[in-house]
Amino acid sequence: MRKLIATIGLVFVCSASAYSSGFSIYEASVRANGMLGAFSAYADHISTIYYNPAGLSGLDGIRVSAGGTIIAPRTTFRGPFASSSAYPGSDKRYEMDEQNFFVPNFYASYEIEDGLTAGIGVYAPFGLGTRWDANWVGRTEAIETSIETIFVQPTIGYQLPDFGIGDVKIGAGLVIAAYGNVKLSRAVEDFAVEDDIFSLDGELDKPGIGYNVGLLYEPTDMVRLGFTYRSKVETEFSGDADFGDLPTALFPSGAGGGTTLELPANWVAAVNVQATENLSLEADYVWWGWSSYDELVIEFDETIPAFGSDRLANERGYDNSWQIRVGGEYTDAWTQGLSLRAGIAFDRSPLPTEHMDPTLPDADRWLFSGGVSYELTDYLAVDASYIFIRSEERINRESVNGFHGVYNTHANLPSLGVTMKF
Numbered sequence: 001m002r003k004l005i006a007t008i009g010l011v012f013v014c015s016a017s018a019y020s021s022g023f024s025i026y027e028a029s030v031r032a033n034g035m036l037g038a039f040s041a042y043a044d045h046i047s048t049i050y051y052n053p054a055g056l057s058g059l060d061g062i063r064v065s066a067g068g069t070i071i072a073p074r075t076t077f078r079g080p081f082a083s084s085s086a087y088p089g090s091d092k093r094y095e096m097d098e099q100n101f102f103v104p105n106f107y108a109s110y111e112i113e114d115g116l117t118a119g120i121g122v123y124a125p126f127g128l129g130t131r132w133d134a135n136w137v138g139r140t141e142a143i144e145t146s147i148e149t150i151f152v153q154p155t156i157g158y159q160l161p162d163f164g165i166g167d168v169k170i171g172a173g174l175v176i177a178a179y180g181n182v183k184l185s186r187a188v189e190d191f192a193v194e195d196d197i198f199s200l201d202g203e204l205d206k207p208g209i210g211y212n213v214g215l216l217y218e219p220t221d222m223v224r225l226g227f228t229y230r231s232k233v234e235t236e237f238s239g240d241a242d243f244g245d246l247p248t249a250l251f252p253s254g255a256g257g258g259t260t261l262e263l264p265a266n267w268v269a270a271v272n273v274q275a276t277e278n279l280s281l282e283a284d285y286v287w288w289g290w291s292s293y294d295e296l297v298i299e300f301d302e303t304i305p306a307f308g309s310d311r312l313a314n315e316r317g318y319d320n321s322w323q324i325r326v327g328g329e330y331t332d333a334w335t336q337g338l339s340l341r342a343g344i345a346f347d348r349s350p351l352p353t354e355h356m357d358p359t360l361p362d363a364d365r366w367l368f369s370g371g372v373s374y375e376l377t378d379y380l381a382v383d384a385s386y387i388f389i390r391s392e393e394r395i396n397r398e399s400v401n402g403f404h405g406v407y408n409t410h411a412n413l414p415s416l417g418v419t420m421k422f
Helices: 002-017 053-058
Strands: 062-078 093-095 101-113 116-123 129-131 144-159 167-187 197-206 208-220 223-230 233-242 254-263 266-274 279-288 295-304 309-315 321-330 338-347 365-375 380-391 394-396 405-421
Touching (some): 053 116, 144 208, 167 233
Antiparallel strands (some): 062 093, 116 144, 208 223, 208 233, 223 266, 279 321, 321 338, 338 365, 394 405
8 A cells, every 4th residue: 555655656756856867858959968968168059048048148140959869778677685685686687668768959049139149948858767567576666657848948148248357148048847747657466456557647737937047257268167057946747546446445436636846956067178279178067956855745636545635745855966077079070060079977866775666766877978060061060979878786775665676777869960050
């Protein structure tokens, strides 16, 4: 019974957990992907709308960029085993079903006047999923989870007048969570019924609103310093639950529920150095304020007899997390118009071990990337990149639900896009 209660809580948690390192989508631009998102002081591409809105003021004319990333995650689980085991002690290995997710992005900007540019970005900051075989050993923990979101961000960037201290640019954007959908299913084996699958489908009730502000400072032609702050975004989700053939004396055939999620704020500090005429290097530090996310409260539209209430609280206890991203770009490599990029990053997971399960198996991870752009004409460039993600093996002997085991995850992320300017 406790597993079922946790399940209902987790379906709403999924949308928030997707912001953690394991399931966040920081890949909001094909060009930035080549540098693993070390882009908050780069400011030479229209996707600065996402990474640092201050950079928008340096873009002239009309610019448009569109692209997409395919995310192909793969996860294995070994176990389950007793929490007191010195070693997992089980050679049972289960593979998550293979799924590929397409994550699009689109940006457009218009120079209003010299030093003042407006733009809009459409991107998916989170939207992945997991799916295990319906009869696997952990079917009461998770069978299928999926997350889809679309954010829209109108933005403006402005370059301040020359005060004799270097170039100073500022920018701000309105962050709108325009669409969100979460789905989850798992089995409830406490009852001898044919259909023991519990499922829940939740959607964003109304747009969540936040903001993104940025600062760029160029003390010299060789150095750029960037800072970006993203506010928390409060979102309201509601969903419909299906209890299958579970006893109606305890569970209604269907019920609705809702919750308010306060997605945490984050900030980025970045430095970009023009090492040579063709080579630029950047390092970004990204911080997420996850420690404020300690409890999730769900309210149903009717009393659930099995719970004895129409309200359910689920403890999460997340930790603050951080990311370090380092990237570089070499322009006019071998031929004019050809740019090469590479990056490396480390993401710290905010998910405590005791709350880890196969719904969203998260862990600290290393990322490696490469990218290329080629200017076909003065107005059109093609961008491509590839990212490999390797999560550190995570052994869980502390799970609050008693499902202990070993998780291993990796992912491949190829991207392709175009950039146009007029």
